[in-house]
Amino acid sequence: MQASLTQALNGLRVSRETVQKLEHFASLFQKWARSINLVAPSTLEDLWRRHILDSLQLYQLSPGPKTWVDLGSGGGFPGVITAICLSEAEGGWVHLVESNNKKAAFLRVALRETGARGSVHPIRIEAAPAEIPSCDAISARALADLSQLLDYCAPWMLAEGSGTVAFFHKGRDYQQEVDKAVSRFQFDLIKHASVVEPDSVVLEIANLSRRTK
Numbered sequence: 001m002q003a004s005l006t007q008a009l010n011g012l013r014v015s016r017e018t019v020q021k022l023e024h025f026a027s028l029f030q031k032w033a034r035s036i037n038l039v040a041p042s043t044l045e046d047l048w049r050r051h052i053l054d055s056l057q058l059y060q061l062s063p064g065p066k067t068w069v070d071l072g073s074g075g076g077f078p079g080v081i082t083a084i085c086l087s088e089a090e091g092g093w094v095h096l097v098e099s100n101n102k103k104a105a106f107l108r109v110a111l112r113e114t115g116a117r118g119s120v121h122p123i124r125i126e127a128a129p130a131e132i133p134s135c136d137a138i139s140a141r142a143l144a145d146l147s148q149l150l151d152y153c154a155p156w157m158l159a160e161g162s163g164t165v166a167f168f169h170k171g172r173d174y175q176q177e178v179d180k181a182v183s184r185f186q187f188d189l190i191k192h193a194s195v196v197e198p199d200s201v202v203l204e205i206a207n208l209s210r211r212t213k
């Protein structure tokens, strides 16, 4: 691992045990990525910074939530990384929703081999609330625009008494997506600067409601 990455991981106060699990995940990922398209091949060389560190910042932002739902988990970002961060002692669980069967098979192996705290749901996101009735936090990266993401999250976030918060990785055009989403939804928004890409953010959304016309 490069010295700059080790420094970044130290800065995020990631334990030695978690780093070992992340290293095991990274080597599994590189092996499976030879036969399945888990991320854009051009980003594989920079797996640690572009994908692992990018995912890791999410859990560091919010270590509180216990039950997570990761939508469109793909190769495990950020869901598997979050599941690796959840220690057995503190409890918690990550539900990985991924409809692609090959990716779902990889996710199962990744959870099992790293001993991460989560399970795989090889179903469409639209069907997930029936299978996962409640959660504390939802995450999604590279899945859809903010309005679509909020539609996906609505069954959990709009439920009576729900305190579910959502975290979305977004690129430099995020403000346009926020402007579009506020025409349909009201929400509290915190923008966290990305530790990986200067123009990117993690949007944290709470107290979602639909606008009435």
Ligand SMILES: C[S@@+](CC[C@H](N)C(=O)[O-])C[C@H]1O[C@@H](n2cnc3c(N)ncnc32)[C@H](O)[C@@H]1O
Pocket (backbone or CB within 6 Å): 038, 039, 071, 072, 073, 074, 075, 076, 077, 078, 097, 098, 099, 100, 103, 123, 124, 125, 126, 140, 141, 142, 143
């Ligand atoms: C671009 S990939 C991003 C994967 C991962 N979150 C990442 O950042 O690397 C989007 C993933 O979402 C899955 N996906 C898209 N729409 C979905 C849906 N409606 N239900 C379940 N999975 C979906 C796709 O199969 C794909 O693996």
